[in-house]
Amino acid sequence: MPRASHAAVEVARSRDVVTLTLRLTRGRLDVTAHAELVEACDVLDHDDDLRAVVVRSRGKHFCLGDDAGVGPDSPDGIAAVGRLRVPTVAVLGGDAIDAGLELALACDLRIAVEGAQMGLTQLLAGRTPFHGGTQRLPRIAGPARSARMLLLGEIWGARLSLEAGLVQVLSKRLALATDVRKIVRALCERAPVAQRMAKETLRAAADLPLGEGLRLEGDLYVLLQTTRDRNEGVASFHEKRRPRFEGR
Numbered sequence: 001m002p003r004a005s006h007a008a009v010e011v012a013r014s015r016d017v018v019t020l021t022l023r024l025t026r027g028r029l030d031v032t033a034h035a036e037l038v039e040a041c042d043v044l045d046h047d048d049d050l051r052a053v054v055v056r057s058r059g060k061h062f063c064l065g066d067d068a069g070v071g072p073d074s075p076d077g078i079a080a081v082g083r084l085r086v087p088t089v090a091v092l093g094g095d096a097i098d099a100g101l102e103l104a105l106a107c108d109l110r111i112a113v114e115g116a117q118m119g120l121t122q123l124l125a126g127r128t129p130f131h132g133g134t135q136r137l138p139r140i141a142g143p144a145r146s147a148r149m150l151l152l153g154e155i156w157g158a159r160l161s162l163e164a165g166l167v168q169v170l171s172k173r174l175a176l177a178t179d180v181r182k183i184v185r186a187l188c189e190r191a192p193v194a195q196r197m198a199k200e201t202l203r204a205a206a207d208l209p210l211g212e213g214l215r216l217e218g219d220l221y222v223l224l225q226t227t228r229d230r231n232e233g234v235a236s237f238h239e240k241r242r243p244r245f246e247g248r
Helices: 031-044 077-083 099-105 133-141 143-152 158-164 173-189 192-205 210-224 228-238
Strands: 003-005 009-014 017-022 052-057 088-092 109-113 169-171
Touching: 009 031, 017 031, 031 077, 052 173, 077 099, 088 099, 088 173, 099 133, 109 158, 109 173, 133 143, 158 169, 169 173, 192 210
Parallel strands: 017 052, 052 088, 088 109, 109 169
Antiparallel strands: 003 009, 009 017
16 A cells, blocks of 8 residues: 555555555544545554554644534544554644544554644534544543543644643644654554553553453463564563564
8 A cells, every 4th residue: 555545645655654644624533534434444453464554634724623514423533543552643743633633542652733722612602512522531641630621612733732741742843743753763663562552551551440450460461471573572682682672
């Protein structure tokens, strides 16, 4: 999958990293964009050689929400991104509002330019989020801050968003591409099987009681011992060299 251009989502691959670039009309996700995200993610989730997925936008903003034609019965590209097994990185080159913020929150890591704004403002229009915003936001920012954003319809600047965990990295615009490459490179240097298992346990932590979560962690740890990557990690440590992980 070197590059595939669709109406709303461009899929480009560079070695073991895929970049999904949104090309949105009026900065909003329409039914076509959601459907193309679902289609792309369905393919990517069966790619065992994939190491990371980057989600970005060609527009002035990352995403300003859903188009008026999108509803709970439409394809949900945000849910599809959230289900990906590999680490995902949202690159916020501009504002992430409503469904745009929900898309960012569905990713594991979020890097934003200074000056980007974020918010869930659906209540101001008599609507509620339906792409997981009410569930992911409190898990990331905590219930008190989430109530403030959602119930008041506040839009937060980049600094407050960083403090609340909505983004993990702030970048100057001219340094954004370089900072994204550093993050992606670091992800690709980690052991892929262990990384996917770690992501699975992080997902489960939000839903499972502590005892069940600890059992899952232990089960995956034991399973990891049977992989070639685990053996390579041990061998490289003893031989004082960089590991050469295969994802097997």
